[in-house]
Amino acid sequence: MASLISSIRERNKKTPTWLKVLVPVLAVGGLGVVVVTAALVAFVVTGWLGQPVPVLGFDQTFDQPIDFPHTVHAGTGQLDRDPSLPELGLDCTFCHRTVTTQANAGVPPVQQCAFCHQSIGPESNSQLQILRDHAGIDGSDKEPINWRRVHRMPDHVRFVHEPHIRYLTANPSAIGNAGSEVTGAASVEPSMVCSTCHGDVAAMEQVKQVEPLKMGQCVDCHRDNGAPTDCAACHH
Amino acid sequence: MVTQAGFGNHKWAMAVDVDKCTGCQACVLACQVENNIPLNTQDRFERNRSMAWIRVERYWEGEFPNVKARFIPIMCQHCENAPCEPVCPVFATYHNAEGLNVQVYNRCVGTRYCANGCPYIVRFFNYWEPVWPESLRNHLNPDVTIRSRGIMEKCSFCVHRIRRGVRKADSEGRALEDGEIRTACQDACPTDALVFGDLKDPNSKVSEMKKSDRYYTLLPALGTSPNVFYLAKVDEDREVAHAGAEGEHDDGH
Numbered sequence: 476m477a478s479l480i481s482s483i484r485e486r487n488k489k490t491p492t493w494l495k496v497l498v499p500v501l502a503v504g505g506l507g508v509v510v511v512t513a514a515l516v517a518f519v520v521t522g523w524l525g526q527p528v529p530v531l532g533f534d535q536t537f538d539q540p541i542d543f544p545h546t547v548h549a550g551t552g553q554l555d556r557d558p559s560l561p562e563l564g565l566d567c568t569f570c571h572r573t574v575t576t577q578a579n580a581g582v583p584p585v586q587q588c589a590f591c592h593q594s595i596g597p598e599s600n601s602q603l604q605i606l607r608d609h610a611g612i613d614g615s616d617k618e619p620i621n622w623r624r625v626h627r628m629p630d631h632v633r634f635v636h637e638p639h640i641r642y643l644t645a646n647p648s649a650i651g652n653a654g655s656e657v658t659g660a661a662s663v664e665p666s667m668v669c670s671t672c673h674g675d676v677a678a679m680e681q682v683k684q685v686e687p688l689k690m691g692q693c694v695d696c697h698r699d700n701g702a703p704t705d706c707a708a709c710h711h
Numbered sequence: 712m713v714t715q716a717g718f719g720n721h722k723w724a725m726a727v728d729v730d731k732c733t734g735c736q737a738c739v740l741a742c743q744v745e746n747n748i749p750l751n752t753q754d755r756f757e758r759n760r761s762m763a764w765i766r767v768e769r770y771w772e773g774e775f776p777n778v779k780a781r782f783i784p785i786m787c788q789h790c791e792n793a794p795c796e797p798v799c800p801v802f803a804t805y806h807n808a809e810g811l812n813v814q815v816y817n818r819c820v821g822t823r824y825c826a827n828g829c830p831y832i833v834r835f836f837n838y839w840e841p842v843w844p845e846s847l848r849n850h851l852n853p854d855v856t857i858r859s860r861g862i863m864e865k866c867s868f869c870v871h872r873i874r875r876g877v878r879k880a881d882s883e884g885r886a887l888e889d890g891e892i893r894t895a896c897q898d899a900c901p902t903d904a905l906v907f908g909d910l911k912d913p914n915s916k917v918s919e920m921k922k923s924d925r926y927y928t929l930l931p932a933l934g935t936s937p938n939v940f941y942l943a944k945v946d947e948d949r950e951v952a953h954a955g956a957e958g959e960h961d962d963g964h
Contacts, residue, residue: 631817631856633871638878703718706805707813711856711870 525687537623542602542681549677556597567666567676575665578635582622585610625682626673631710642700643668649700651686719808721877721887722910723868724938725894726920727784730945731904734767734782741899742786745869747855749841762835764866765896781944784905786896787812787833787866788929788937795825795834803863810910810938811868821861830930834865868907869894889915910938 547554548570550562567574570587574580589610596603611617628634643650644663651671657663669676674685686692690709697704742748742765751761765786772779789812796804796812803818804825826834840860843851851857854871858864876892889908897905908917920926925942 629817633854633856633874635878637882641882705718705807705813706815706818707807707811707867707870708718708874710815710817711813711867711874 525689537625539623539681540620541605545676545679545682551677566664567669574636574669575640576637578633578637580636585617585620626684626688628688633709633711638702639672640665640668642702643671646700649696720911722810722938723789723873724810724908724910724917724921724940725786725789725868725897726906726908726917726940726942728904728906728920728942729781729783730925730942731902732767732782732784733902733904734769734780735901736767737899737901738765738784738896738905739763739767741895742866744850745852745855745895746867747841747851747857748864749837749839750843750847755839760836760838762837762864764833764835764864783941784896785831785833785929786939787868788831788935788939789866789868790935790937792934792936794828794830794933794935798824798828800824809873811870811873812865813870814863814865814867816856816858816862816864819862821863823863825863830933830935834863837862837864 546552546562548563548565549567551564552562554560554562570583571580572583585606588606589612592603592606593610593612606620607613608615609618609620644665644667647653647657647660647663647667649671650657650663650668652674653667653670654675657667657670660667672686672688673682676682693709694704696702697708702708743763746764748762748764749755751763755761765784767782767784770781770783772781789810791806791810793804793806793812796806799805800822801818801820803815803820805813805815807813821836823836826832826836837858837860841857852871854875872894873892877887880887880891887909889912892907894905894907897903897907906916906920908915910918910921912918920942921940923942925945926940927943928937928940
């Protein structure tokens with residue numbers, strides 16, 4: 476054993492210095508290539524299957540003009556700020572009014588926020604201050620809030636909320652990501668079906684897209700539920 | 712075939728009463744606006760690359776001073792046996808269960824075989840990226856995809872209006888009524904020369920018009936069996952005059 480070690484030492488002495496430097500450099504470089512390739516493959520594969528991993532600006536969430544928390548308004552737990560106070564548990568359709576009747580779900584106008592917030596919420600909250608500015612509560616000019624879209628189909632796809640909400644409220648077995656309140660409910664409210672495509676929004680500080688919403692997902696469900704799979708239904 | 716709710720229960724068709732057409736071009740304009748068709752600038756027109764999903768062809772009959780102008784609106788004929796469909800290498804154009812010849816823009820790769828196959832010359836290729844002046848940006852129809860460069864397009868029978876009408880009837884839990892779904896050109900026509908409807912409904916207006924003895928289709932010899940049919944002009948000088956069958960075509964329409 477000792478002779479083996481000494482013979483390796485002997486050989487090492489003979490190795491030229493440039494080789495001693497080059498070998499670790501190549502080893503590290505090779506490792507680097509493997510890591511970069513793996514990252515690239517992971518990016519492409521996740522992007523193909525759903526949302527790409529959130530690097531290089533491929534984020535699923537955006538900074539909104541106001542940090543609007545769905546938790547406080549639509550959740551049913553307790554407020555973070557003061558755990559003795561309940562969250563509001565507002566119905567989704569209270570704000571997204573046209574979801575049951577039209578293609579777009581719609582986002583509420585500033586006036587609707589101001590209806591509560593001209594009196595509700597701590598004075599000191601900077602986000603609420605932005606809201607009050609937009610709503611013209613402090614005498615400033617009224618101005619709509621420029622929310623950024625989180626879910627957006629490509630230009631060549633037509634999505635319509637109305638038939639989906641109608642079908643899913645009538646056929647609760649097709650609802651995806653359903654919580655216990657759906658399985659146990661006597662009748663299904665429109666707000667119970669949103670989770671199918673949007674996940675549990677009521678638990679999100681910041682809305683993000685959790686379902687891939689690629690053509691495969693749309694068509695799979697359409698095929699299973701006797702909905703149109705003709706290209707012209709979604710592309711025109 | 713798998714049955715698709717709301718699909719295959721209709722067979723859409725259009726009747727064009729040539730006798731009522733005054734050649735006013737309102738349909739052309741309405742279509743242009745409804746379907747986000749790029750503006751036909753003089754430059755595009757002169758290069759023979761202007762687009763019009765529906766056009767009104769004009770023919771002259773007779774010698775001066777006894778001349779008659781004949782008009783005939785022509786759009787995609789939505790052929791049951793369409794020459795454009797089998798030539799598409801990527802199945803971007805196909806016949807759906809409701810009699811529409813569908814063009815799937817995002818599937819299209821722009822080979823232009825279909826336009827070459829079409830005997831009615833109603834398919835148009837986007838040679839350029841479409842641009843609208845800033846003032847027209849908010850006039851675009853959000854229900855219709857904007858076609859980018861390198862894509863074929865044509866009359867869709869206002870499929871967005873069809874889907875909307877079908878959905879509306881569904882959500883109200885009733886059957887679709889005849890005349891409920893109207894295409895943009897039909898809406899614009901001041902003389903009701905264009906009638907859109909469902910041939911599977913025996914009492915619909917189109918079904919009735921199809922029984923008329925003035926009925927004819929364009930280029931029947933090709934056997935394309937179109938879903939657009941025409942009612943010939945009533946002319947005291949002739950028994951049955953097929954508009955456009957004779958006369959000299961004036962290219963400068």
